Amino acid sequence: xxxxxxxxxxxxxxxxxxxxxxxxxxxxxxxxxxxxxxxxxxxxxxxxxxxxxxxxxxxxxxxxxxxxxxxxxxxxxxxxxxxxxxxxxxxxxxxxxxxxxxxxxxxxxxxxxxxxxxxxxxxxxxxxxxxxxxxxxxxxxxxxxxxxxxxxxxxxxxxxxxxxxxxxxxxxxxxxxxxxxxxxxxxxxxxxxxxxxxxxxxxxxxxxxxxxxxxxxxxxxxxxxxxxxxxxxxxxxxxxxxxxxxxxxxxxxxxxxxxxxxxxxxxxxxxxxxxxxxxxxxxxxxxxxxxxxxxxxxxxxxxxxxxxxxxxxxxxxxxxxxxxxxxxxxxxxxxxxxxxxxxxxxxxxxxxxxxxxxxxxxxxxxxxxxxxxxxxxxxxxxxxxxxxxxxxxxxxxxxxxxxxxxxxxxxxxxxxxxxxxxxxxxxxxxxxxxxxxxxxxxxxxxxxxxxxxxxxxxxxxx
Amino acid sequence: xxxxxxxxxxxxxxxxxxxxxxxxxxxxxxxxxxxxxxxxxxxxxxxxxxxxxxxxxxxxxxxxxxxxxxxxxxxxxxxxxxxxxxxxxxxxxxxxxxxxxxxxxxxxxxxxxxxxxxxxxxxxxxxxxxxxxxxxxxxxxxxxxxxxxxxxxxxxxxxxxxxxxxxxxxxxxxxxxxxxxxxxxxxxxxxxxxxxxxxxxxxxxxx
Numbered sequence: 001x002x003x004x005x006x007x008x009x010x011x012x013x014x015x016x017x018x019x020x021x022x023x024x025x026x027x028x029x030x031x032x033x034x035x036x037x038x039x040x041x042x043x044x045x046x047x048x049x050x051x052x053x054x055x056x057x058x059x060x061x062x063x064x065x066x067x068x069x070x071x072x073x074x075x076x077x078x079x080x081x082x083x084x085x086x087x088x089x090x091x092x093x094x095x096x097x098x099x100x101x102x103x104x105x106x107x108x109x110x111x112x113x114x115x116x117x118x119x120x121x122x123x124x125x126x127x128x129x130x131x132x133x134x135x136x137x138x139x140x141x142x143x144x145x146x147x148x149x150x151x152x153x154x155x156x157x158x159x160x161x162x163x164x165x166x167x168x169x170x171x172x173x174x175x176x177x178x179x180x181x182x183x184x185x186x187x188x189x190x191x192x193x194x195x196x197x198x199x200x201x202x203x204x205x206x207x208x209x210x211x212x213x214x215x216x217x218x219x220x221x222x223x224x225x226x227x228x229x230x231x232x233x234x235x236x237x238x239x240x241x242x243x244x245x246x247x248x249x250x251x252x253x254x255x256x257x258x259x260x261x262x263x264x265x266x267x268x269x270x271x272x273x274x275x276x277x278x279x280x281x282x283x284x285x286x287x288x289x290x291x292x293x294x295x296x297x298x299x300x301x302x303x304x305x306x307x308x309x310x311x312x313x314x315x316x317x318x319x320x321x322x323x324x325x326x327x328x329x330x331x332x333x334x335x336x337x338x339x340x341x342x343x344x345x346x347x348x349x350x351x352x353x354x355x356x357x358x359x360x361x362x363x364x365x366x367x368x369x370x371x372x373x374x375x376x377x378x379x380x381x382x383x384x385x386x387x388x389x390x391x392x393x394x395x396x397x398x399x400x401x402x403x404x405x406x407x408x409x410x411x412x413x414x415x416x417x418x419x420x421x422x423x424x425x426x427x428x429x430x431x432x433x434x435x436x437x438x439x440x441x442x443x444x445x446x447x448x449x450x451x452x453x454x455x456x457x458x459x460x461x462x
Numbered sequence: 463x464x465x466x467x468x469x470x471x472x473x474x475x476x477x478x479x480x481x482x483x484x485x486x487x488x489x490x491x492x493x494x495x496x497x498x499x500x501x502x503x504x505x506x507x508x509x510x511x512x513x514x515x516x517x518x519x520x521x522x523x524x525x526x527x528x529x530x531x532x533x534x535x536x537x538x539x540x541x542x543x544x545x546x547x548x549x550x551x552x553x554x555x556x557x558x559x560x561x562x563x564x565x566x567x568x569x570x571x572x573x574x575x576x577x578x579x580x581x582x583x584x585x586x587x588x589x590x591x592x593x594x595x596x597x598x599x600x601x602x603x604x605x606x607x608x609x610x611x612x613x614x615x616x617x618x619x620x621x622x623x624x625x626x627x628x629x630x631x632x633x634x635x636x637x638x639x640x641x642x643x644x645x646x647x648x649x650x651x652x653x654x655x656x657x658x659x660x661x662x663x664x665x666x667x668x669x
Contacts (some may be wrong), residue, residue, distance in 0.1 A: 039552015054515065058505050066502060068552050165500055165509045211473075275515055277627065323517075324599070325544070 031129040031139070032421050032461050033090035034059070039068040042420040047328045048377050049423070049461070050198050050235060054232070054273070054280050054321075056080050057187035061173045061229045064137030066132055081134070083114060088131025089155065094461045096122040096269055100201040104450035117203055119146050121130030122457070125154065136160050144359070147202045153219055155193065158181045173229040181218040182241055182267050182288055185225060190317035190334045191286060193218070197411055197427065199459060205451035208388055208407030208435050209397075211338035212290045213313040213365050220258065225267060237269040241288070254301035259455045262291040262308040271317070281319040287314040294345050297353030302336060307343035326376055333369035340364065356393035365389050377417060384411040401443040402436035409433070409448070427455040472476035487564040495564030502553070511569045513556075516625035517545070523574025528619040529566035533557060544640055575623040580663040588664025591657055593646070597654035604661065612668050624667035629662035 035042055038059075043051055045056030052060065059066055067086060074083030097120045106113035124144040131137045141154035161175030183191035192214045195205045200206070210216065223237025242251060250262050271284025290311045293302040303387040315336040322329040340362040348356045370384030387408035397403040409431040434448035435441045441448055475618045489494070500509045503521075505615075507513045513519035535541035536554035557565070579585075592612070595603040602642065607618040614620035622631065636650040 039555050041548040041552075043548050047511065055484065055506065062505070068555050069554055140667075163501055163504075165504075169510045169512065171504070171509060277516055 003435075006244065015195075018110055021251070025371040031090075031092045031094075031104075031127050033092040033127060033129045034064065036088060037069060037086065037090050037130040038066050043377060046420075047188060047323055047372075048374050048380060048415065048417055049420070051330060051372070052187065052189060053323055054275055056228075058173070058232055059271075060187045061161065061175070061235075062163060063135060064139060065092060065135060065161065067131045071403060074389045076279055084134050084168070086131060086202050090128060092125075092129060092461060093129040094125035094127065094459070096124075096460075097458045098122045098201060099454075099456040100203050101454040102205075102450065103452035104446075106332065106429060107195055107444065107446065117201075119202060122146055122202060129148055135162050142353070145202070146168075153180070153185045156220070157185050161186075170231045172231075173392075175227055175240070177225045177227065179223050179225070179410075180221060180244065181215075182221070182223060182265075183286065184218075185223075185227075185237075186286070187229075187235070188271065188273075188284065188317065188319055188332075188334045190282070190319050193338075195334065195368065196332065196372075196382065197413070199425070199456045199457055200427070200429075204220060204429065204453045204455060205431065205434065208364075209405035210388070211336045211366060212292075212311040213286075213288050213315065213338075214290040214336055214366060217241065217261075217290070223262065223267060227259075227269070229327040232275070233273050235273070235284070236268065238265075239267045240264040241267060241290075241312065252304065254303060256301065256422035257295055259292045259295045260295055260304060262304075265290040278323050280319070280323075282317075282319040284317050285315065286317065287312075289313070291436075292344075294348070295354065296348050300349060300352055302344075307347065309344045310337045310341040312341075328372075328374040328377065328380075330370070330372045333367070335368075336366045355398055356395045357393050360393060361395045362391040362393055362396065364391070370411070372436070374415075374417075378418065380415045380417070382411070382413040382415070384413075385409075386411065397436060399442070401440050404436035406433050406436050407431070407448075421460065423457075423459040425455075425459065427453075429453045429455070437459055476550050477669055487567065489561055491560045495568050497533065498561065498564055498599050499568050506549070508659075510569070515623070516627035518625075519628045520575060521569040522572035523623075524569050524620050525614040525617065526563075527617045528561050529569055529615065531617065533562045533565065534559075534609045537562075539556055540642065543632070543640040545631075546641075554591045558577045560594060574620065575669075577623045577667050580667050582665040584660050585667050586658075586664075588660035591653075591661050592664050596652060598659070601649060601652040601657075604649075611648035621665045624665050626659075626666040627664035629665050633658045633662070648653040653654070 005190040034045065036045070037128050045053060046058055047053055069086040069088050071082065072085040072087065073081065075081050080293060100117045102115055105112040116354045128138055128140045136159065138158045140156045140158070142149045142151055143154040155181040157173055157177055159177050161173060164172045164173055177185040179185045181193050189195055220243065221241045222244035223239050223241035225237050227235065229235045241261065242264045245252060246254060248256060248460070265288055267288040269284065269286040271282055273280060273282040283339035291309050292311065293304050295302050313336060315334055317334040320330065342357045342360055342362065345357050348354070361390045366388045368384065368386045370382055372380060372382040374380030388405060390405040392404045394403045395434065397405055403422040409429060411427060411429045413425055413427040430452045431448040434451055436447045440446065495610060507521050511564040513520055531543065533554050536546055537557060539551050591601070592604045593603045593610070607615060608621050608626040609615045612620065612622035631639070633650050636643060636646040637653070639647050
């Protein structure tokens with residue numbers, strides 16, 4: 001056990017920690033091609049990107065199709081429209097460059113890593129974001145990341161949507177979303193895919209253990225969901241996700257890396273939004289149940305039959321926005337609770353190279369809340385709080401000196417937005433607890449506060 | 463000042479502010495415009511021109527010629543208040559004259575709202591300013607151009623029932639000359655913010 005703990009600690013320090021940090025970094029949603037397509041400034045859809053206004057949420061629910069460009073049209077002899085193609089393709093490019101500094105450099109096998117990391121570029125994103133045809137639109141992102149050194153598919157959301165006017169002039173927007181990340185299709189910024197922090201360092205310490213709906217399946221699943229948005233207030237959505245791995249032609253097998261969903265995973269969402277004056281308030285629930293054949297590591301893979309691990313995620317979210325001409329203010333929060341039943345992992349081979357849980361059942365709860373203020377959409381600040389707590393499990397968290405997943409802390413960020421498509425941020429993340437403890441969390445004397453991270457970011461979209 | 467405004471208003475009425483009238487349009491254009499009104503404009507202004515958010519003006523029952531003139535001003539980028547630039551310049555960019563006329567008729571044909579009661583003291587102060595103006599600082603009666611019931615006259619817009627927040631913002635835009643309307647720039651110059659609030663509250667309360 002001791003040698004496994006030592007191995008697990010090393011794995012945690014040099015592999016899992018940066019990996020989790022990478023998973024925790026959401027991709028961008030703020031695309032000038034939408035502005036070009038609609039002819040409206042970014043402020044119509046965003047307070048400051050990527051946070052959506054009510055109009056932005058309605059634009060997304062309507063399938064990204066609102067359009068004011070001249071069209072190449074095709075009609076039949078019966079005047080039936082068979083083509084409506086924008087003259088200008090809705091393409092955008094996004095560049096991020098960043099600098100990251102730890103309070104204390106991360107350890108490596110011979111001492112300490114270099115502190116002060118420049119990422120240039122951190123990411124370059126190419127987007128197709130806009131209308132494809134009447135009632136059909138897409139948000140599709142290809143991203144080059146300096147950490148991977150390659151280009152890969154990023155968040156993708158292809159939509160069909162239509163709108164009906166009901167008696168009493170109530171509206172019903174309904175549609176389908178084909179997407180690759182649970183919650184990427186959601187229209188509030190409280191859910192994981194487009195929640196705060198909107199950008200984080202690729203080498204930052206991240207937020208420790210996370211529930212499955214909190215980014216674990218980003219870009220490795222495909223989901224089809226159906227939604228309805230009644231009177232721009234009551235929103236309901238149901239859908240299913242199935243593994244759709246990148247970099248393998250399939251069929252998925254025991255050699256597939258990273259865990260495979262057993263069958264399909266149901267996803268659901270219910271939310272209500274009320275608007276008055278310049279104010280908007282939203283409260284909602286969302287969740288999914290994932291059954292996964294876990295990856296037991298190199299040389300083991302996963303059996304794609306038999307028992308699977310079950311992760312039942314249920315979350316609440318709330319959002320308040322005040323969108324004034326001079327002052328803009330938002331408070332957003334979510335709490336995700338995950339119940340884990342680890343029928344497969346608990347029976348992993350003893351020599352597996354991944355942590356083997358000691359408990360059949362575990363809980364994991366994440367709370368995130370933050371408030372943002374902007375003055376004239378030019379200068380703003382955000383303060384946020386994050387906390388993950390969960391069951392003690394001597395196997396799953398063997399790499400931690402205290403076998404718990406607990407991570408908590410604060411994030412503060414100052415943003416300067418000289419133009420609506422350019423943003424410069426200084427972000428500081430302070431940890432009060434990391435991977436189960438405040439002090440000596442890794443058994444080698446490292447404190448949670450050693451991971452405090454200064455992150456400076458230039459974020460440009462065109 | 464009062465005489466000058468009256469004279470200018472009368473002249474503008476006689477000449478017709480909207481150079482092109484929102485005349486009859488064919489059935490195909492009407493149907494096309496109704497689709498745009500529901501599917502595009504309706505996102506902000508409501509499918510029948512009754513917007514829920516006070517940032518966006520109520521269009522139901524609005525004077526068709528006024529609407530057509532405004533849409534053309536957005537399209538030609540001559541109306542320059544911040545929301546016009548941010549929203550309406552783009553939204554109107556590809557509208558053809560026939561569609562503008564059909565859209566204007568669509569909204570003119572929708573039932574106007576019944577108004578929303580506000581603070582009674584504020585509404586009373588607003589009524590006084592609206593009906594009589596403020597003689598001391600040369601603010602004329604609004605009723606002269608917009609009608610005693612604020613339903614609009616000739617090419618001058620209906621104001622009755624309009625969101626107070628929107629009216630207040632437009633008065634500010636006239637005062638700053640962002641909307642580039644000489645008459646209203648002159649009228650709004652003499653108004654203080656609390657007086658604008660009173661007029662806006664009065665108008666919002668009118669059926």
